[in-house]
Amino acid sequence: MPAPDVAQLSPAMVEVLAAVEASHDPRALDALVRYLQQAHPEAQAALSAWMARRSALVWLAEPLPVAKAQVAVDLPAEDAVPLKLALLDLPTKWSGEGELGAFLSTGSAPGSGFVGRLTVVAERGRWRVATSGRIDYQKTSDEVTRNQIRLTIEPNYKFDEHGYVFGLGQYERDRFQGFTDRFSVSAGLGYNLLDGNGRKLSIKAGPAVRVTKPVEGPQEQTLSAVALADLKLQLTPTLNYSQEVSTYFDAVRRTYYTLAALDSRLSSKLKARLSYTLQHESGSGVARTLTDTTSRLTLLYGF
Secondary structure, three states, rough: OOOOOOOHHHHHHHHHHHHHOOOOHHHHHHHHHHHHHOHHHHHHHHHHHHHHHHHHHHHOOOOOOOOHHHHOOOHHHHHHHHHHHHOOOOOOEEEEEEEEEEEEEOOOOEEEEEEEEEEEEEEEOOOEEEEEEEEEEEOOOEEEEEEEEEEEEEEEEEEOOEEEEEEEEEEEHHHHHHHEEEEEEEEEEEEEEEOOEEEEEEEEEEEEEEEEEEEOOOOOEEEEEEEEEEEEEEEOOEEEEEEEEEEEEOOOEEEEEEEEEEEOOOOOOOEEEEEEEEEEEEEEEOOOEEEEEEEEEEEEHHH
């Protein structure tokens, strides 16, 4: 049977429903619908139709399993067209995180340094684009002993509940690891092995092209393979563990990078982080073989 006409709702009902829906509180919206159905029995069918159409729009907007997407496609033609047009006006969800830490030491090995990181994520429907920039600088006895820059951008498209296609662009600069500039571009497939109950684990892999300008020797351009993993665990309501791992390997160079962190929540947006970073570079010819590790205590602010 065709769905009841939502136009049967009074202008006052439509106005209050829209206002509560804009608050993005599903419990308040459900409570309001139940109240209106009890107070206005004649509008029960129209209210049910309004909720059904709203749920269908949410299904189309979110990255859902294939089975739910098929339900949305099977909507009556008079409903499907307005819903698809509404998707063009989907809002983009922005989120991000800033990290900052600094130190100053005196005595036999005086020095100073700081680490800064900024991550911004944009999500819209099945699309997600994450950008990140990180700088790590250290000076000991008036000599620079660390000067790292790492910039990344990663778009991905989720084609079902667990799988997605990703692209990754990365720029690095670290003279102490043997190169002045390095560009990496890769693409491939990713899969979410865990997602829920305070546990997230994502793995991805694919081919990559790397252009490296060594401190010594000619510029290198190689075809590589890349494998990445991202783990997040909620240990307690205020304590979280995370680890990022990336590995590049080709005929000239092998790069292993990992960042492990333990975060303690101080407030709704502020966290303290104890982190450990390891980067290992090895290779043939003029490529250096070096291992660099860093431990940091920093503050994070989410937005």
